[in-house]
Amino acid sequence: MAVLLLLVAVVVALPILAIVAAVLQWDALSTQLLREMAETVLPQYAGTTVVLCLAVAVGTGALGAATACAVALFDFKGRRTFEWALLLPLAMPAYVVAYAYTDFLQYSGPAQTAIRAAFSIEGRVFPEVRSVGGAAVVFIFTLYPYVYLLARAALTQRAAHLMEAARLMGAPLRRRILVIALPLARPAIAAGIALALMETLADYGVSSYFGIQTFTAGIYKAWLVLDSPIAAAQLATLLLVLVAGLLQMERHARRKLRFASSRGARANSAEAKPIVLRCHQAWTAQALCVLPVLLGFVLPVLCMLRPLLLAWGQADTPLPWSGFVGWSLNSLKLAAITAALTTALALALAFTVRRRPTRLTRGVVQMTSMGYAVPGAVIVVGLLIPVGWLQAAQPGWGVGNWISTTVLGITWAYMVRFSAVALQSVQSGYSQVPISMDDTARTLGVGGWGLWWRIHRPLLQRSTVVAALLVFVDVMKELPATLVLRPFDHDTLAVVAYQLARDERLGEAALPALALVLVGLIPVVLLSRALNKKA
Template identity: 40%
Template sequence: MKRLGWTVSSWGLALVLTLPVLALVYEALLPTEDIFHHLWSTVLPVYIGNTFWLVLAVMGFSLLCGLPAAWLMAMCELPGKRWLQWALILPLAMPSYIVAFVYTDLLDYSGPVQAALRGWFGWQSSTEYYFPPIRTLGGAAIVLGLVLYPYVYLLARTAFLEQSTNLIQSSRLLGCTPWQSFKRVSLPLARPSIAVGLSLVAMETLADFGTVHFFAVSTLTTAVYDTWLGYGSLNAAAKIAAIMLLVVTLLLSMERMSRKRQQVFQKTMEHEQETGYRLTGLTRLAALGYCWGLVTIGFLLPFAILCYHAVYYFDQAWNAKFFQYSANSLLLSTLVALLAILLAVMLGMSHRLKGRAYTALPMRLASMGYALPGTVLAIGVLIPLTGMDFAINDLALWLGLREPGLVLTGTMTAIAFGYLVRFAAMAVGAVESSINKVSPSLDMVTQTLGYGPGAMIARVHIPLIRKGILAGALLVFIECMKELPAALLLRPFNFHTLATYVYQFVSDEQLELGALPAIVIVLVGLIPLIFLNRSLEQHH
């Protein structure tokens, strides 16, 4: 009976977390409103086209940045390589909308770059010279590519490191140059990993709201946001969100297919790169310049500008609002991290107690939300919670009580639930990985001693999987601190997190005043990268 209770609880939790997806699909299948017909016949085809070209451009630019860097770090001997291979991951910690503002500020007509050019060459106005505008779809693609290329870099580098040295040496003995060896041997073997990296880049691009909204590039993400807040049509927003859900499902299917193919390719994983290609002269300078250039424009330059603004405008930024919104972010992120871990432990242990294939299904269902872009998820959360709010008020009216108002959508409940649905997958993954390492014989011994499931978890499993619990909680906490689109749509009136607070300054072109909270977000984002780098160093 106790085990039945665990099974029922795990299925109940999984269904609660899949409620936004089910609600979104249900709302999208309802009869279409006039607003959606109007959008479909006017702007929606343009939004779909922009989204397609943006995703394609970001994937191309990420490949251009990440793949050569991955090969250089895996196969070549370079001075400072130990630091450089870690530094190349740093742009992941930088929110894309902050990078977007920094480069807009630098490269706009009134910015220091164009002002310097006009000063040097004596140009008087923009009619006398051409400078590519940054606030375009191409500019958005470059900014997003600078922030997202580490996905391709990390997976490609790992794939190159795992390749058999014998294959590469054989290709060299057969007369291949390093370039031919890369093209004919290394690249085909690493292709599935690169495909996975590119699918992650595509999903992150699809989910981006801050950069495209700031650059006024209309995509499906901004269409969901504008339809809900501008037109007030949940039905039309749900239909656009369902289109995005379809695209994400397609991308995930492609990623899984790539992973299946990867099992065929990676049969020899004996490679421990001891003697890489020794680059000299101009080649070495070019390789170092390329890699450090990526780190500089993707992280060091934007971060340095943030630090400058934070110091210069410290007195104006160090105020009650900064502390209030930091406290909001801290409280919300901590609450969601604790709930996610509790949920992950319950789902993981339920599967452990039964040990059947079907008992893993609740964990997979609970992890679905992570694939959803923030705006799509927010619409999915708003649909059931708005319905519940109406039901609560109708019930109060029927009982002759005073209507309580927006109990769920007007409080922190909506944003906390949205974050939990979006980031529970991280906690579930971390806990599941740790639980799988615990020997099943320990369960048998504990049961022989007469302990029930609850006592076994508290006394045996929790102490053994505490590192996985900590890692999962930390990842959820950090993602909650950084999340922007879901926070913008789900936050109660006059409630800000650090991410929405910074974005408010970015929207008003006053990043100088938001630099201090932006630095806090960036520094928090560096924590998982340090963990990631350490785990990579342990494996290679």
């Protein structure tokens, strides 16, 4: 078992280790290329990435915290609906939102055309959508639920009770929110912002479609356009440093969340009811909650339906129904294979840690969980670099034929990327199975893997299904690694939606894009049901 765990750790850590090793292998070509990039495009990569991250951090933090305070601390008409509706933008891949708003708000789009015709205006009405500002808006309205979820959980547990105590002491509402509620939720807000920033750094679809120069786009250009894996690895190392900092920030914030989990506080908070809002205060809270749902989910769906319906009614632009079936089958096959393998790996690792919680087993689990924070572009570079080394050392082995553009290679990349998702769900299920059940089973002669099969497996059925579904949905929406590693003639819904949108064929891209949105609703429904049960 120790040998197996070490092998798993090596496989999962291989992309990171390969990138670190590639940085040490300087050659004349990569040195010259990096020098030229540092003099030309590298400052732009850094500046664009920093500006984008700052805008996303401020936007998601403000919007997520405001909506969390509204539904956790106040009572108004529609509050119960907004509790789950605010999660709907999680179902929208950011690149799908980018396609929708570009088609609707660009110069020749229906919005500007209608305004120019109605008011006799010439020229551009709205700013250019394909810009850093447009990308920031897309990320803010698709990623704020990370902050909303964590902040809402922190505020629900203790804020209502403490705010009630402050009210009895004469503190006005503004002071109660600024001095009590927001400081209580500060660690949760910081953790949510860190998660949103990691998603922003990992994005390729939005930055590529909008034509903005971020680090992720630079990694792909260094690898695919400039044909320099060493330069791509060095750029990926800089991105890894940023991700490592965000991971440390998120873990530090989560450690501080412990102060909000007191049982007594939860019991007392049940006695403190949310503040009832009326008239203009209730309207303000409703508008605050409607805005992100409208801009992050409803309008993008309607914007994608418009070109789909237009293409449906035009004989010269038929919808690709035959191709859609093939793309869907490819996506379903890759997602099902990855979900099965990743969930099995998560069950084995979680069971091993439960039986032998040593430093080795915990380290392997932590290393396996690290892949989710690594951008897909970095994973691709980390997988293909050692393949190139082995191919150069042993040309007769044909290693590249086994990994590059094969189902094996892309499944490996998916497992590195999404093993943490399955592990989190399985470990959450194990936290509800008391250790005393294991001791009782051993007393009755049930041990080893028989303990898992006869005792743990029935109790973990729900967690196992949730883990498989979450990985399944994530694989369906994954774009960067799929673009590079997919087999030939094996396009998926995400890849086809990106390629059609890049070619300005939004009517055809709408069909796979909306299919991805429907699949993305699965984890939103599961998450909403779980939150309602806890409430």
